[in-house]
């Protein structure tokens with residue numbers, strides 16, 4: 649099942665790229681494996697997946713310990729400051745930085761472990777009350793502030809669009825996130841890149857790609873429905 653699902657998602661990614669006039673190597677697929685057992689992750693790994701996304705620190709660390717070492721782990725969930733120390737030397741990218749305090753903690757732990765941590769600033773682009781992430785306006789100043797920190801490197805922006813049955817409804821938000829990245833990029837801030845846009849999930853990744861996503865985060869579309877809510 650996973651193999652067929654992956655083929656299907658990859659074909660969709662390719663056709664969205666084609667439709668948008670983009671090269672398909674500009675878009676990377678993150679297999680969002682939260683709540684799923686290692687056996688299923690290994691199946692995806694054997695089909696070529698090297699990017700996995702988890703939203704809980706403990707689960708990420710447990711899977712990190714037992715899975716092959718050439719995997720790039722993505723922390724995509726809300727991150728508490730007291731848990732930063734467990735993952736700074738294990739993750740390829742933290743997608744969910746939404747405060748200066750969190751970024752400062754990442755910087756401290758990065759220094760201790762002598763690593764540089766790549767991060768995205770999470771933007772609540774649809775201004776949903778239930779979502780983490782900063783406003784568009786706050787994102788600009790947060791990026792400026794993080795740029796001053798050692799051991800942390802801003803690579804771009806991430807957003808979680810509203811849940812909707814009609815992906816077209818989210819096109820406006822993906823477009824806004826892209827525009828925000830372009831705006832921030834034009835400020836040429838030292839130590840800041842705006843090359844990465846993490847947006848699009850199972851329900852809307854094709855639209856996100858048309859609007860400029862460089863990472864899409866797909867869980868259900870690869871591993872099937874999750875058994876329990878997270």
Ligand SMILES: *Cc1c(COP(=O)(O)O)cnc(C)c1O
Nearest residue numbers: 680703724849850865866867868
């Ligand atoms: C769970 C999750 C996903 C994947 O969601 P699906 O709808 O199953 O593809 C993507 N991004 C984040 C931040 C998530 O928590």
